Amino acid sequence: MSTLPDSVDETGQLLRDGRYVADRSLATALYLSLSLGRPLFLEGEAGVGKTEIAKVLSLQLKRPLVRLQCYEGLDVASSVYEWNYARQMVEIRLAEVTGTGDKEKLSSDLFSEKFLVKRPILHALDKTPEGPPILLIDELDRTDEPFEAFLLEVLSDFQVTIPELGTxxxxxxxLVIITSNRTREIHDAIKRRCFYYWVDYPDTERELEILSFKAPDMPQKLSTQIVAFVQTLRDMDLFKLPGVAETIDWAHALVQLDHLTLSPDVINDTLGTLLKYQDDIARIKGSEAARILDEVNAALQVGQRSG
Structure with a gap:
């Protein structure tokens, strides 16, 4: 188990050592969350690197990562605990067949910890040799409001109440990281218990640095073209703007295909790794892709001359 960082600079370096490129404001929010023991609520578009922060923390701090992937209809049985009903029935049948054990003792035994099936949140409250785990509550906006209400006890006091066992x-x-893609608003009661940070798309310089970590074998010219092209797309009115994850996927695809530079044909052939909706692909494919690439190349040439 590694100790928690002692400063914002150490937090930024911890992320960088895990190949995550963060600006100082994100490192500050994370440092405050870790040092003050408050959950960190990360909101932003899909694919900007929110979930990756929890993974990097787990790796760098050498703590177990407990991930609760949220979805519509998520309930206590799936997220916190449930009873092993099959094993309880076997225990009852054995007691009936053997005729041993009094009913009161059997009843109390059936709702003891040996019959308890722990789900992610309850696992996150356990003490481990590595230290407190990283609890990732991923895409909270996919759940329903009743589940948010249940989370209040967990986030306030780091405890859960099981009627048969107590608190x-x-x-x-x-260490709690909560993410949301903002498909709906999360209740203020949840946000008040957390430090909040909006994870935005990276600027050109930071995205180039991310690619240098994630695709180190990529030619510099291709890397520069990719980032400039993606940055241009993000200024357009598309149904779904490409995130950092899509930039990395596109870069890996182009390297796999042995492309050293972008061309209109290369872009048209690989747009499906960058854009995820057919309407967006149809809008960019062809003459629009060629026009954007011409603008990108012209801007890069100007930058090279001025540099």
């Missing part, structure tokens, strides 16, 4: 409280609170 289970973490000896050491987990």
């Amino acid at each position: 289970i409280k973490a000896q050491e609170p987990p």
